[in-house]
Amino acid sequence: MNLPRQPILLTPGPLTTSDRTRDAMLRDWGSWDGDFNQITARVRRETLRIVHGEDTHECVPLQGSGTFSVEAAIGTLVPRDGHVLVPNNGAYCQRIMKICRALGRRHQSIDYPEDTQVKPADIDRVLAADPSITHVALVHCETGAGVLNPLHEIAMVVAKHGRSLIVDAMSSFGAIDIDARQTPFDAVVAASGKCLEGVPGMGFVIVRRSVLERCEGNSHSLAMDLYDQWAYMNRTTQWRFTPPTHVVAALDQAIAQYIEEGGLEARGARYARNCRALIDGMAELGFRPFLDPSIQAPIIVTFHAPDDPAYDFKTFYQEVKKRGYILYPGKLTQIETFRVGCIGHFGEAGIPGAVAAIADTLKAMGISQVSPKALA
Ligand SMILES: *Cc1c(COP(=O)(O)O)cnc(C)c1O
Numbered sequence: 072m073n074l075p076r077q078p079i080l081l082t083p084g085p086l087t088t089s090d091r092t093r094d095a096m097l098r099d100w101g102s103w104d105g106d107f108n109q110i111t112a113r114v115r116r117e118t119l120r121i122v123h124g125e126d127t128h129e130c131v132p133l134q135g136s137g138t139f140s141v142e143a144a145i146g147t148l149v150p151r152d153g154h155v156l157v158p159n160n161g162a163y164c165q166r167i168m169k170i171c172r173a174l175g176r177r178h179q180s181i182d183y184p185e186d187t188q189v190k191p192a193d194i195d196r197v198l199a200a201d202p203s204i205t206h207v208a209l210v211h212c213e214t215g216a217g218v219l220n221p222l223h224e225i226a227m228v229v230a231k232h233g234r235s236l237i238v239d240a241m242s243s244f245g246a247i248d249i250d251a252r253q254t255p256f257d258a259v260v261a262a263s264g265k266c267l268e269g270v271p272g273m274g275f276v277i278v279r280r281s282v283l284e285r286c287e288g289n290s291h292s293l294a295m296d297l298y299d300q301w302a303y304m305n306r307t308t309q310w311r312f313t314p315p316t317h318v319v320a321a322l323d324q325a326i327a328q329y330i331e332e333g334g335l336e337a338r339g340a341r342y343a344r345n346c347r348a349l350i351d352g353m354a355e356l357g358f359r360p361f362l363d364p365s366i367q368a369p370i371i372v373t374f375h376a377p378d379d380p381a382y383d384f385k386t387f388y389q390e391v392k393k394r395g396y397i398l399y400p401g402k403l404t405q406i407e408t409f410r411v412g413c414i415g416h417f418g419e420a421g422i423p424g425a426v427a428a429i430a431d432t433l434k435a436m437g438i439s440q441v442s443p444k445a446l447a
Pocket residue numbers: 083084136137138139141163210212213214239240241242262
């Protein structure tokens with residue numbers, strides 16, 4: 072078998088990046104340097120363009136992993152006497168609730184099973200019944216199971232009630248269309264190391280300018296205050312506090328390749344092809360996806376684990392890794408699953424190669440019962 076030198080990451084961030092993106096990190100930058108601050112400005116401008124927010128919104132970058140930016144968005148946009156509604160269909164929704172709890176922001180949830188979408192009609196009903204709710208915090212693609220939530224319909228409902236919408240679009244930004252000209256939102260949160268195929272280390276929040284201007288003093292935190300980060304950046308062109316210089320330079324290069332590839336349409340189509348090839352290839356081995364295809368986002372696919380006593384995830388993971396691919400454990404509480412990402416810089420052979428590695432692993436582990444017994 073011809074092993075790739077580095078394994079392909081089929082994980083939804085960190086993910087496989089291109090040589091060009093990694094090469095962009097082979098240079099050191101000073102945080103005061105004009106050339107570096109032009110890179111920051113370009114990253115802000117281009118990410119804003121992806122959601123067509125140039126006229127209405129501002130991009131505020133922030134150091135840290137994606138969760139830092141979600142927390143900063145909640146802390147900066149939701150005033151201390153605000154009240155957040157979290158439609159909850161998975162692990163990342165629950166993380167938002169945890170953030171609200173940690174920040175002392177009042178919140179409530181509408182709970183759904185992990186294999187269903189959030190329903191706009193439920194949000195409509197809850198907002199109508201409770202005028203104290205000021206914000207809705209939605210996860211666009213719930214990366215826990217891979218469910219795509221109906222962002223546009225929910226945004227229309229939230230706007231109808233005159234409330235504020237904060238969207239965790241971490242795993243969809245750049246691959247699934249979000250258009251600020253048509254879909255009303257006050258904040259969309261994303262990060263460098265997901266569908267833009269940069270390296271991890273920074274997030275960014277696309278915030279409605281008229282909302283951001285009124286956010287001074289909301290944040291409980293200095294480092295996580297997006298208003299302060301924005302105001303400082305506007306004044307100085309610099310980041311407040313040490314910027315993740317190499318990460319910014321890599322993201323800039325990754326965005327250049329994103330544009331060359333054909334932008335959102337091309338990126339989304341490539342991921343959709345990966346997703347289809349993955350589900351079809353795995354079906355031939357007997358694997359069944361956890362979700363109905365109608366609600367599956369083309370980002371990450373959850374599969375039922377083989378129903379065979381010879382299976383355990385750790386061995387399975389190690390064996391697939393030996394064959395050049397990195398899988399992701401399941402994130403569901405009730406049933407045994409594993410996940411395979413469809414995103415990242417790898418060629419069209421990546422998914423068939425991964426399916427072949429999984430087939431080979433099943434043989435090596437002596438696993439014959441792949442589908443759940445009830446369906447076999
Ligand atoms: C990746 C991701 C995050 C951020 O996770 P980090 O580990 O902090 O980078 C948040 N929300 C969703 C939906 C994600 O997929």
